[in-house]
Structure formats: structure tokens, C-alpha cells
Amino acid sequence: AQSVSQHNHHVILSEAASLELGCNYSYGGTVNLFWYVQYPGQHLQLLLKYFSGDPLVKGIKGFEAEFIKSKFSFNLRKPSVQWSDTAEYFCAVNRMNTGFQKLVFGTGTRLLVSP
Amino acid sequence: SAVISQKPSRDICQRGTSLTIQCQVDSQVTMMFWYRQQPGQSLTLIATANQGSEATYESGFVIDKFPISRPNLTFSTLTVSNMSPEDSSIYLCSVGLGLAVDTQYFGPGTRLTVL
Secondary structure (H helix, E strand, O other): OOOEEOOOOEEEEEOOOOEEEOOEEOOOOOEEEEEEEEOOOOOOEEEEEEOOOOOEEEOHHHOEEEEEHHHOEEEEEEOOOOHHHOEEEEEEEEEOOOOOOOEEEOOOEEEEEEO | OOOEEEEOOEEEEOOOOOEEEEEEEOOOOOEEEEEEEOOOOOEEEEEEEEOOOOOEEOOOOOOOOOOEEEEEOOEEEEEEOOOOHHHOEEEEEEEEEOOOOOEEEEOOOEEEEEO
């Protein structure tokens, strides 16, 4: 079965620190990759996505992610976090060859940025 | 993206009763999805609801427990039937957008507590 792994369940950083959240998936076919963010008390929002082309994708709020096909990874990065980045981050994958856009989510990473 | 609303935003229900959750979108969409997010866990797809066809349920979810309606292209309902405390979760709807309906946008969720 297809799975999505997020290795860090909780991350605590100080403001201005660099961030990298890991995401690995198990499916070997063509996939679309997503990062969603859920700020405290808010709904799930799309942060960025990768479909094809340049494996380094940029999203909102200074986030970026790199797709490394050989490693089945799609890690999220930000060079300098802010207190407002405190949130839960979810990696998600969908398969493209079934005609059915099923999203499989990772377990999420809770990021706490201390001021 | 799309503006998605859900009603109710939260509810506390008694065991054995049923609750219907509404999802309204501000534009016409073909594909709508219902997810469950149990406490401390990630999102799990319950079913896909396409207008004009029966909902497609994921493994572990059945129509008798989670009946879904999709009467038009902007609206869907999910009913949680014969509830037990194990049904306490956040229930989210999402819509598929994009050329290949390949990006999902989420509603604010309905937080359900079953006593």
C-alpha cells in the first residue's frame, strides 16, 4: 500500500533558524506531491505542490521543497523561520495513473517556533 | 482556489444519534472529498463524492455508516450515523481543482465530539 512518511513528529526551533522537514513516499509510479499547513485554529492550506519540471518548487511564505525522485523524497525547507510559522505541516501524495485523485497524507509534523 | 464552508463548525452529540455535515463551495466542482482527522492523527480519506454518481468509499468506510449526498456541483453532505465515541474526529471536505482535478483545497472542518 502506498504510504507517506514524515520522520519528525515534533520540531522546536528558535526564530531565524533554518527548517527542513522530511517526507518520503513509497509509491514508485508517477506522483504529484504536496505540502499543506494548518496554523493553530485555522483550516488546512496548500503551501506548495510539485507536478513536473523543476524539482525545486517554491511556495508561499518563503517555503520551498525539493523533489528527489531517486530518494522518493519531497522535503520542505525554509532558510529562516518566524514565530508565525508555528503550525502543523502535512506532506501528501497522489497517484496519477489511476484517474482517481486520491490524496494520501503523512502523519504530520508539529513545528513550534519560539520567539 | 475556492471558498469552502462547512456546517456545523463543531458539535457535541450523544451516542447512537446521527449528525449531517454540510459542505458548500463557492464555485462548481466535479470532485468533492470527505476526510476524517482523528485526534492526534493525520487525515484519512473517507470517500469521494462526484455529482451524479454514487460516492466511492475507501477501505474501512461503508455507506451505511457514512452516507453521502451530492445533489449538485456546489454542495455535499456527510452523515455520521449511529455515532459512538470512536467517531469523535474532525471531518473535512475538500474539492478538487486544476486542469486534471489534481489539487485539493480544504474546508475548515467540523469538530465532532461524541459522548
